[in-house]
Amino acid sequence: AHNASLPALLSADDIKALLEEYNATLPSQMPLGASVDETYASYEQLPEEFQRIENGTKHTATAMKACIKEYNATLPAPVKTSGSRDALLEQLAIINPDLVAQEAQKSSPLKVSGTKADLIQAVKSVNPAVVFADELLDAWRENTEGKVLVTRQQLSTALNIQKALLEHPTAGKLLTHPSRAVEVSYFG
Structure with a gap:
């Protein structure tokens, strides 16, 4: 009942979808090209401030690739979209810290499996006044004064x-x- 009353946490798939949506808005990197012609085509698409090879000089593949790499280095890096839910939350914090802060304020659902002691501790974290039958029986067994078993x-x-x-x-x-x-x- 307690877990059902909690606001739903973002699932790993939900977070991954948000990260992929963000990555889709980023400008894509210029390809270096496998041939000189492909490299030249990418070089020609660069903004002018990155086309540093002077006109009249030879456009070598190495020089053009250096310009392309310099341009690519200025682009925002895409966030990682794989890993555990916590790892994905760390990536989401980079692009949307407010959403991660809201997520952190939500209560985590209680564990529903584990050792008896762990489960008792989990329930007591929500309702400290709760008394379990084992505790009553133990208290009764420890205090047998005036009682006939x-x-x-x-x-x-x-x-x-x-x-x-x-x-x-x-x-x-x-x-x-x-x-x-x-x-x-x-x-x-």
Whole structure:
């Protein structure tokens, strides 16, 4: 019930979709080209401030690639879109810190599997006043002063005796009569 009442956390797939959406808005890197012609085509598409090879000089593939690499280095790097949910959240913090802050304020769902001690600790973190049956039984066993421990069979026999006495036509009237307080306290 507690977990169902919590606001839903972003799943790893949701975060990945946000990261991929961001990466799609980034300008793409200029390809270096496999041949001199491809490299020259990429070089020609560079903004003028990156076309540093003077006109009239030879446009070598190495010189053009250096200009392309310099331009590519100025472009924003795409964020990583793989890894654990926490790793993806770190990447999302780069592009949308407000959303990550909102996500951090949401309560995490409680674990629903693990050791008994872990589960008890998880429940107590939400409701510190909760008392478990094991704790009650342990407290009862530790404090036996003034108590007589009986088996289930002994309790059943005692309850049957009480029932038989209370249902008896003569004894029942005596045991439940208002002026017979002592007897009523034992059997009532």
